[in-house]
Amino acid sequence: MxxxxxxxxxxxxxxxxxxxxxxxxxxxxxxxxxxxxxxxxxxxxxxxxxxxxxxxxxxxxxxxxxxxxxxxxxxxxxxxxxxxxxxxxxxxxxxxxxxxxxxxxxxxxxxxxxxxxxxxxxxxxxxRPSTAGVVLEHEDIRLDPESHRVYRADKVLKLGPTEFKLLVTLMERPGRVFSREQLLDLVWGRDIYVDTRTVDVHVGRLRKSLMSHGGADPVRTVRGAGYSLG
Amino acid sequence: MxxxxxxxxxxxxxxxxxxxxxxxxxxxxxxxxxxxxxxxxxxxxxxxxxxxxxxxxxxxxxxxxxxxxxxxxxxxxxxxxxxxxxxxxxxxxxxxxxxxxxxxxxxxxxxxxxxxxxxxxxxxxxxRPSTAGVVLEHEDIRLDPESHRVYRADKVLKLGPTEFKLLVTLMERPGRVFSREQLLDLVWGRDIYVDTRTVDVHVGRLRKSLMSHGGADPVRTVRGAGYSLG
DNA sequence: TTGGACTGTTACAGAACCGTCGCATAGGCT
DNA sequence: AGCCTATGCGACGGTTCTGTAACAGTCCAA
CATH class of the missing domain: 3.40.50.2300 (Response regulator)
Structure with missing residues (x-):
């Protein structure tokens, strides 16, 4: 990579x-x-x-x-x-x-x-999963796709599968705003029908996990547009 | 493209x-x-x-x-x-x-x-909402559509969704005068019925945001015609 | 089967934002 | 100057959007 x-x-x-x-x-x-x-x-x-x-x-x-x-x-x-x-x-x-x-x-x-x-x-x-050493990083968040582990300030976080994929998606392009529809596409999959509000809930859960050991909220809400990291 | x-x-x-x-x-x-x-x-x-x-x-x-x-x-x-x-x-x-x-x-x-x-x-x-690397610039105003962020003199500005879209529209063609009707069409979308005076209010809000950290008013009022940037 | 972890949906409260109005002011024309 | 219209701006009620808690259903492992 x-x-x-x-x-x-x-x-x-x-x-x-x-x-x-x-x-x-x-x-x-x-x-x-x-x-x-x-x-x-x-x-x-x-x-x-x-x-x-x-x-x-x-x-x-x-x-x-x-x-x-x-x-x-x-x-x-x-x-x-x-x-x-x-x-x-x-x-x-x-x-x-x-x-x-x-x-x-x-x-x-x-x-x-x-x-x-x-x-x-x-x-x-x-x-990607087989590509060793690929570690996504953003500020003090580190994500290792291979071991499926997420660290924040060197502490291991416990995320559910959806939270994990969501974070991967956001971390692949930090700063970019993803609409709820895009996130549904990328995280849940193209032809899955779930309410867009579901995204909000999972973003909330991801935030909670990311802040469980302290630290600021790294997820930015862009009103009327979607979410982004940083 | x-x-x-x-x-x-x-x-x-x-x-x-x-x-x-x-x-x-x-x-x-x-x-x-x-x-x-x-x-x-x-x-x-x-x-x-x-x-x-x-x-x-x-x-x-x-x-x-x-x-x-x-x-x-x-x-x-x-x-x-x-x-x-x-x-x-x-x-x-x-x-x-x-x-x-x-x-x-x-x-x-x-x-x-x-x-x-x-x-x-x-x-x-x-x-093509993502057009990476394409950052709109006009004088000391910088707008990044991808991250949905606006800077003026390197300071981040906080804009509401409508102000943001309005600024995007104006920045796409700096110097061009847009009538209130055109702006309603382009920013609000056609078949939305709102008073044209609404445009004035939002232009006002946009101005306020743009000048919140100082700097001159970049929006020009063309009496009887509309607004333009610069 | 039971229990736990996870998911999607819903409801509700608070916050952010919107559109309109009224009035003050500025601009242009005679 | 005097008049008329266009514009700026603050205020306000209403609407939309978002964060969060609660809940029921699903899946899987023990």
């Missing part, structure tokens, strides 16, 4: 317009983006940048996306990096070939940028 | 004169414009160009605007693109039909170009 919890993504796409759009959105979502417009550069950049995730266009001059994918999945030191393939063709055949080659997910053009973001995040979440 | 943060708009209008005027104005306002004069081309261009927003005429030969709208809102990958419908008819029936079809906003001809611009911007804001 990149420093400061900002995940590094390697974006490989030969079409400049599409690449720019994607890079912009990825950066807006808090990714650190490295770009390449061909497979050869991509291979070099993987070693150089050690990205957390790779978004890879299928069709490219010289070394194709599928070839890059195959090579990366053969090398032990790069095998663990999640790869999302982009393809203009919708045929099922390609999808299967893509996944067989080792891609972890597959998005067909024209894709929704939002969908791609969601998939990227999902892949990161999937890989 | 287009390069350099330039939002891409797809303009679909069969009447050449109107289309040209609109395209001109949109470009002058910083949009990257793609044009189509019928629904079929529009559908193709959506996939090709991946516009950030679509301005769509209601009446068109072959595939009508409402049909284009319906189709786009059915496809998951295009559903997220905001659509503003243009119509020559003012009947309420049409308005309702338009919104039912999934259009995000609706402007009746003859429309004010400024109003249309403002609405387009408002839609973009709605879809």
């Amino acid at each position: 990149g420093k400061g919890g900002q995940p590094k993504v390697l974006l490989v796409e030969d079409e400049p317009a599409q690449r720019t759009v994607l890079a912009y959105n990825l950066e807006a979502e808090g990714f650190a983006v490295t770009q390449a417009d061909n497979g050869e550069d991509a291979m070099l950049l993987v070693d150089e940048e050690e990205p957390d995730i790779i978004i890879l266009d299928w069709m490219m001059p010289k070394v194709s996306g599928i070839e890059v994918c195959r090579r990366l999945k053969m090398r032990p030191e790069t095998r663990g990096i999640p790869i999302i393939m982009l393809s203009a063709r919708a045929e099922e055949v390609d999808r299967i070939r893509g996944l067989e080659t080792g891609a972890d997910d597959y998005v067909v053009k024209p894709y929704s940028v939002l969908e791609l973001m969601a998939r990227a995040r999902a892949q990161l979440r999937r890989v | 287009g390069k350099g943060g330039q939002p891409k708009v797809l303009l679909v209008e069969d009447e050449p004169a109107q289309r040209t005027v609109l395209a001109y104005n949109l470009e002058a306002e910083g949009f990257a414009v793609t044009q189509a004069d019928n629904g079929e081309d529009a559908m193709l261009l959506v996939d090709e160009e991946e516009p950030d927003i679509i301005i769509l005429d209601w009446m068109m030969p072959k595939v009508s605007g409402i049909e284009v709208c319906r189709r786009l809102k059915m496809r998951p990958e295009t559903r997220g693109i905001p659509i503003i419908m243009l119509s020559a008819r003012a009947e309420e029936v049409d308005r309702i039909r338009g919104l039912e079809t999934g259009a995000d906003d609706y402007v009746v001809k003859p429309y004010s170009v400024l109003e249309l611009m403002a609405r387009a911007r408002a839609q973009l804001r709605r879809v």
Whole structure:
């Protein structure tokens, strides 16, 4: 993982317009983006940048996306990096070939940028627990996803599962205001129907837990908008 | 989003004169414009160009605007693109039909170009509320939409939700004079009935907040016209 | 099965905010 | 100057939003 919890993504796409759009959105979502417009550069950049995730266009001059994918999945030191393939063709055949080659997910053009973001995040979440040493920090709060433990001022806090996920989400982007709807999406899951007020209650519980050993309230309420950390 | 943060708009209008005027104005306002004069081309261009927003005429030969709208809102990958419908008819029936079809906003001809611009911007804001790193600045006022924070001379200001939205609107186009009606539309949202004097009160409150730590009044009153920033 | 931990919903109180009014004042025109 | 209109501003009642406690249902382990 990149420093400061900002995940590094390697974006490989030969079409400049599409690449720019994607890079912009990825950066807006808090990714650190490295770009390449061909497979050869991509291979070099993987070693150089050690990205957390790779978004890879299928069709490219010289070394194709599928070839890059195959090579990366053969090398032990790069095998663990999640790869999302982009393809203009919708045929099922390609999808299967893509996944067989080792891609972890597959998005067909024209894709929704939002969908791609969601998939990227999902892949990161999937890989993250195994990534040792990833510790989210914000002021005196420390969160270790691996051991599922949260400390505040070096004291262990006891959080329920929902409180934990909620805190993870907030800590991934401190300062950013999340609406109740966004939090429901990110913490509870997309297609779960629960009242938005539920978010308030859990924020309250999280606050209580975070302040159980003293210390100021680190969660900020933005009236009419949502919540943020700090 | 287009390069350099330039939002891409797809303009679909069969009447050449109107289309040209609109395209001109949109470009002058910083949009990257793609044009189509019928629904079929529009559908193709959506996939090709991946516009950030679509301005769509209601009446068109072959595939009508409402049909284009319906189709786009059915496809998951295009559903997220905001659509503003243009119509020559003012009947309420049409308005309702338009919104039912999934259009995000609706402007009746003859429309004010400024109003249309403002609405387009408002839609973009709605879809892309996060635009990271994009911090609005004007003189010593700094506004970060992501963290929902406002600073003046590096001091944090406390604004209510309406004051905040009002300031965002003004800061997006510093120097431009907004009428009270425009501000009501953009800040409060259309189809909200409140007295235009309410705008005055909130401008007053905004001024107070902005000057709470000293500094000159950055809001300009244009007698008989409205307000502007700077 | 029992008990405990956790969750989602609801109700209620307090706080923050909103829209309107009335009046004072400033601006522009003759 | 004198008049008229537009604007600034304080006050007030009403509304909305948020924090919290209480409660019932679920799940799981012992």
